[in-house]
Amino acid sequence: xxxxxxQVRNLRVDFGRQAALRDVSFExxxxxxxxxxxxxxxxxxxxxRAILRLQPARGSVEFMGLDLLESPAPLxxxxxxxxxxxxxxxxxxxxxxxxxGDAIAExxxxxxxxxxxxxxxxxxASMLERxxxxxxxxxxxxxxxxxxxxxxxxxxxxxxxxPKLLICDEAVSSLDVSxxxxxxxxxxxxxxxxxxxxxxxxxxxxxxxxxxHRVMVMYLGxxxxxxxxxxxxxxxxxxxxxxxxxxxxxxxxxxxxxPLSEGSLSADSITAGCxxxxxxxxxxxxxxxxxxxxxxLPAGRWVACHRSHETLNPLS
Amino acid sequence: MVPTLxxxxxxxxxxxxxxxxGAVDGVSLRIAPxxxxxxxxxxxxxxxxxxLAxxxxxxxxxxxxxxxxxxxxxxxxxxxxxxxVRGSKLTMIFQDPMTSLTPHxxxxxxxxEVLVCHQGLSWREGRDVAxxxxxxxxIPEPRRRLSQYPHELSGGMRQRVMLAMSLLCEPALVxxxxxxxALDVTIQAQxxxxxxxxxxxxxxxxxxxxxxxxVVAGLAxxxxxxxxxxxxxxxxxxxxxxxxxxPYTAELLKCVPSLSGPRLARLPTLAGxxxxxxxxxxxxxxxxxxxxxxxxxxxxxxxxxxxxxSQVACHFPL
Amino acid sequence: xxxxxxxxxALAVIxxxxxxxxxxxxxxxxxxxxxxxxxxxxxxxxxxxxxxGTDRLGRDLYARTLAGTRVSIAIGLVASILSIVVGVGYxxxxxxxxxxxxxxxxxxIEILSxxxxxxxxxxxxxxxxxxxxxxxISIGAVGWLTMARIVRGQTLSIRRQDxxxxxxxxxASSGRIIAKHVVPNVVGPVVVYATLTVPQIILFExxxxxxxxxxxxxGASLGTLISEGVGxxxxxxxxxxxxxxxxxxxxxxxxxxxDGLRDALDVREG
Numbered sequence: 001x002x003x004x005x006x007q008v009r010n011l012r013v014d015f016g017r018q019a020a021l022r023d024v025s026f027e028x029x030x031x032x033x034x035x036x037x038x039x040x041x042x043x044x045x046x047x048x049r050a051i052l053r054l055q056p057a058r059g060s061v062e063f064m065g066l067d068l069l070e071s072p073a074p075l076x077x078x079x080x081x082x083x084x085x086x087x088x089x090x091x092x093x094x095x096x097x098x099x100x101g102d103a104i105a106e107x108x109x110x111x112x113x114x115x116x117x118x119x120x121x122x123x124x125a126s127m128l129e130r131x132x133x134x135x136x137x138x139x140x141x142x143x144x145x146x147x148x149x150x151x152x153x154x155x156x157x158x159x160x161x162x163p164k165l166l167i168c169d170e171a172v173s174s175l176d177v178s179x180x181x182x183x184x185x186x187x188x189x190x191x192x193x194x195x196x197x198x199x200x201x202x203x204x205x206x207x208x209x210x211x212x213h214r215v216m217v218m219y220l221g222x223x224x225x226x227x228x229x230x231x232x233x234x235x236x237x238x239x240x241x242x243x244x245x246x247x248x249x250x251x252x253x254x255x256x257x258x259p260l261s262e263g264s265l266s267a268d269s270i271t272a273g274c275x276x277x278x279x280x281x282x283x284x285x286x287x288x289x290x291x292x293x294x295x296x297l298p299a300g301r302w303v304a305c306h307r308s309h310e311t312l313n314p315l316s
Numbered sequence: 317m318v319p320t321l322x323x324x325x326x327x328x329x330x331x332x333x334x335x336x337x338g339a340v341d342g343v344s345l346r347i348a349p350x351x352x353x354x355x356x357x358x359x360x361x362x363x364x365x366x367x368l369a370x371x372x373x374x375x376x377x378x379x380x381x382x383x384x385x386x387x388x389x390x391x392x393x394x395x396x397x398x399x400x401v402r403g404s405k406l407t408m409i410f411q412d413p414m415t416s417l418t419p420h421x422x423x424x425x426x427x428x429e430v431l432v433c434h435q436g437l438s439w440r441e442g443r444d445v446a447x448x449x450x451x452x453x454x455i456p457e458p459r460r461r462l463s464q465y466p467h468e469l470s471g472g473m474r475q476r477v478m479l480a481m482s483l484l485c486e487p488a489l490v491x492x493x494x495x496x497x498a499l500d501v502t503i504q505a506q507x508x509x510x511x512x513x514x515x516x517x518x519x520x521x522x523x524x525x526x527x528x529x530x531v532v533a534g535l536a537x538x539x540x541x542x543x544x545x546x547x548x549x550x551x552x553x554x555x556x557x558x559x560x561x562x563p564y565t566a567e568l569l570k571c572v573p574s575l576s577g578p579r580l581a582r583l584p585t586l587a588g589x590x591x592x593x594x595x596x597x598x599x600x601x602x603x604x605x606x607x608x609x610x611x612x613x614x615x616x617x618x619x620x621x622x623x624x625x626s627q628v629a630c631h632f633p634l
Numbered sequence: 635x636x637x638x639x640x641x642x643x644a645l646a647v648i649x650x651x652x653x654x655x656x657x658x659x660x661x662x663x664x665x666x667x668x669x670x671x672x673x674x675x676x677x678x679x680x681x682x683x684x685x686x687g688t689d690r691l692g693r694d695l696y697a698r699t700l701a702g703t704r705v706s707i708a709i710g711l712v713a714s715i716l717s718i719v720v721g722v723g724y725x726x727x728x729x730x731x732x733x734x735x736x737x738x739x740x741x742x743i744e745i746l747s748x749x750x751x752x753x754x755x756x757x758x759x760x761x762x763x764x765x766x767x768x769x770x771i772s773i774g775a776v777g778w779l780t781m782a783r784i785v786r787g788q789t790l791s792i793r794r795q796d797x798x799x800x801x802x803x804x805x806a807s808s809g810r811i812i813a814k815h816v817v818p819n820v821v822g823p824v825v826v827y828a829t830l831t832v833p834q835i836i837l838f839e840x841x842x843x844x845x846x847x848x849x850x851x852x853g854a855s856l857g858t859l860i861s862e863g864v865g866x867x868x869x870x871x872x873x874x875x876x877x878x879x880x881x882x883x884x885x886x887x888x889x890x891x892x893d894g895l896r897d898a899l900d901v902r903e904g
Contacts, residue, residue: 093797095815097815110804177568178358178571181585206573245575246505249531250575252558
């Protein structure tokens with residue numbers, strides 16, 4: 001039985017009256033790539049930031065045996081070398097006043113101060129090459145690079161210390177389609193070489209399908225479905241997951257079911273019951289009064305729906 | 317039959333510190349009445365600049381060539397005559413619904429303004445027509461929206477308002493520039509459905525600009541593929557997906573991950589990146605990344621050639 | 635910078651003025667205090683010993699104007715440096731740390747800003763007597779307030795950006811983030827603001843001296859010179875025009891240069 005690398009229990013984040021994360025619990029095991037999908041307001045970015053303590057949160061986040069939320073700041077800082085993140089906007093995640101080399105060198109300066117300048121320079125150069133950039137670009141500034149190149153620098157910075165867990169927060173969403181593949185392949189290569197676990201956050205289901213072992217689906221701050229990738233895409237259970245998959249435009253175009261209506265509930269207006277009920281074609285009166293818990297189903301699946309045990313007819 | 321929009325040898329270039337930047341380089345296209353043209357391209361393709369120039373929004377750029385709307389030349393026309401057409405018969409919807417609407421004016425005012433300015437209606441009449449248009453774009457609680465402010469509406473609703481605004485004067489052509497890119501997938505599906513319905517009802521021509529091939533696939537009759545400021549392929553939608561003729565189109569299609577089809581160990585990629593400002597350009601701008609490139613491609617610019625229904629700009633088309 | 639000839643010209647003028655004030659005495663070694671009874675209220679002329687003429691007491695206007703300009707430039711420089719060093723540090727810490735510390739630090743600034751500057755200076759003058767260093771201190775003591783506010787504002791908007799989150803995620807301590815990420819990124823607005831406040835400070839000093847609160851006789855400040863010149867406006871207009879002209883040119887050049895600097899630093903977005 002594998003011991004989980006990351007264990008999140010009852011994670012809660014509130015922005016005033018708005019509940020961005022509501023009792024989120026899950027586990028990540030070493031070596032796997034887990035995708036976290038959801039739309040705006042789902043809380044997926046908030047989840048990433050809460051795990052990294054970039055965002056105050058309540059609950060527990062156990063990483064390599066240490067409760068990150070309860071640790072004193074210096075201990076947390078020490079753990080950061082094992083827990084890294086790549087952000088969505090490649091240019092914004094780089095300090096405009098620091099060269100590519102400086103940006104990649106910073107984690108080395110913080111965690112490996114025993115390195116002298118030459119050793120550090122060598123590590124930076126090899127990291128640049130590793131992510132597919134020429135070492136000659138080491139003194140260039142972020143605005144001199146394209147989006148894809150900036151993202152490579154961000155990845156180099158995040159992986160230079162060989163972290164155990166890499167969180168990719170919409171890391172390819174702002175890149176051209178023809179560049180996305182390059183970056184994803186890079187991430188997969190690094191994962192294999194460095195033995196990293198990856199939490200891949202995205203709203204793009206097609207991309208997620210290609211690289212994840214397991215998928216977690218979020219809606220308005222709650223996990224509504226967790227399943228192995230193949231079974232999720234072949235046979236989604238939660239009505240939201242189904243609607244999400246049906247809404248993705250395809251080539252060649254498939255005859256679309258009636259699209260999901262716009263919800264009227266938002267994160268701050270949910271009081272009781274399931275947050276998805278106002279858009280759900282299968283909603284029962286029960287759904288308005290009782291919020292379904294995430295329940296385990298056979299074959300490693302978890303679903304938060306009162307009707308998950310039924311075989312629901314596809315929408316026509 | 318007079319095409320609704322007729323563009324000939326359009327060039328849009330910017331003066332830059334390092335020289336001139338050609339955002340659009342010799343583009344020609346036609347949009348027939350009631351046709352839906354999809355324009356697909358990645359960053360630097362020039363697809364947005366092309367249509368900004370059509371709408372007179374090209375800013376400091378130098379625009380050369382010809383833009384004819386219903387056989388009337390727009391480039392070089394007086395501001396007055398151009399403005400009579402733009403915003404009423406030739407309208408545009410932009411990508412970011414948050415910044416497209418004026419934050420301090422109500423929806424009703426902004427919609428009515430179009431009618432007051434272009435059709436001489438009174439404000440009361442304008443609001444009335446606006447209310448009916450909001451119903452047509454299926455916004456929930458349409459009458460209530462008239463007195464609301466943009467920040468009170470969600471992204472999807474704002475985009476519906478933009479669509480309503482663009483349809484108020486019964487335009488012959490609506491240009492939609494990445495209309496669903498900033499929206500959630502489920503909302504995107506609604507807007508695509510709405511665009512389809514609008515086309516059916518009103519018979520308006522639609523120019524749909526997007527980097528997302530799949531979005532365009534659902535709506536377009538014909539598709540133009542642009543790369544580095546030029547058109548590289550022009551074909552009927554079904555044809556393009558079944559049998560792409562330009563190597564870029566073929567590679568792009570391979571790069572788009574799909575929900576069906578096999579799972580791959582590695583994603584297909586297109587090496588390199590689109591030309592950046594300041595890069596030296598070869599005669600065929602795609603040559604550096606093209607798996608089929610030969611010497612001829614580096615020195616001789618491929619012209620857009622083919623039949624009236626299918627054209628490609630390549631020396632060695634597939 | 636190539637694109638802004640006005641700013642380059644302004645910079646050249648500023649440099650010329652600085653050079654003149656430093657080297658001027660070599661060119662025409664007239665004393666600022668010496669009274670030349672033979673040439674009282676003499677007109678300016680390149681042939682005479684007094685290029686810019688003299689004042690009511692026969693003192694050489696050239697030497698005195700240069701001395702006054704020297705004071706203005708010095709005070710502009712010192713007050714700016716003081717306000718930068720104190721203001722940036724204070725504002726960056728306050729903005730980055732946030733929370734109650736930030737609130738407290740801002741309260742201090744608000745209270746100090748509430749003090750009318752003139753009364754503050756008069757108050758200090760009454761207690762410590764008039765002196766040049768007092769002038770420098772009192773101006774510098776208040777100059778950092780707005781700089782701190784500006785830097786805090788910049789810090790608040792930078793703090794939300796992803797590259798700060800990335801630095802935190804990389805394990806950087808708050809001190810390191812403030813020193814290496816926040817401060818270098820507020821440099822742009824700071825420099826621009828500093829060059830635009832220098833003219834304000836110079837004007838303020840001239841104003842104080844004009845009112846009789848700053849540099850006083852027999853010292854020379856552009857303010858006192860202008861004050862004297864106003865009295866002689868009809869009979870000897872050069873006594874007003876020369877120092878007034880120098881002040882105007884200095885302020886104008888600083889303002890143009892400051893604007894040019896801001897445009898140049900924004901060139902990435904251009």
